[in-house]
Amino acid sequence: SLMVTFLDSHEIVAWDIMLWKQLWHQKIRTHMYIFGSMACHDGTKMLLIWNLIDGFDAYQLVDKPNNCLLHICHFQVKIRQNHICQVQFDLDRKTAITGSDNGQVIVWDISTRKQLQVL
Numbered sequence: 001s002l003m004v005t006f007l008d009s010h011e012i013v014a015w016d017i018m019l020w021k022q023l024w025h026q027k028i029r030t031h032m033y034i035f036g037s038m039a040c041h042d043g044t045k046m047l048l049i050w051n052l053i054d055g056f057d058a059y060q061l062v063d064k065p066n067n068c069l070l071h072i073c074h075f076q077v078k079i080r081q082n083h084i085c086q087v088q089f090d091l092d093r094k095t096a097i098t099g100s101d102n103g104q105v106i107v108w109d110i111s112t113r114k115q116l117q118v119l
Contacts, residue, residue, distance in 0.1 A: 024067035036084040050087045
């Protein structure tokens with residue numbers, strides 16, 4: 001099992017909680033000082049990280065040659081106010097679901113980075 005923590009130094013740290021061992025740490029692209037929320041999917045080893053400036057970022061956990069996070073893409077969202085919005089994976093692991101600061105729920109295709117539906 002994996003536990004992910006965030007540091008004031010704009011780093012993300014991953015721990016193996018079964019062994020209670022630090023796996024890796026690194027600085028990330030997402031604006032950490034305005035971090036909103038995060039979703040992690042064990043099956044695909046992906047992270048989605050929401051920020052309060054311009055949307056959210058998708059990262060891939062890479063095991064080899066060394067454990068690290070690879071930035072996949074950025075999803076642009078117009079932010080009107082600094083509200084923390086949730087971000088989550090759908091069951092199919094191909095879509096992301098986010099809230100927005102205007103009350104809408106947005107469904108995203110992760111591979112194309114396009115909005116599929118706005119509720």
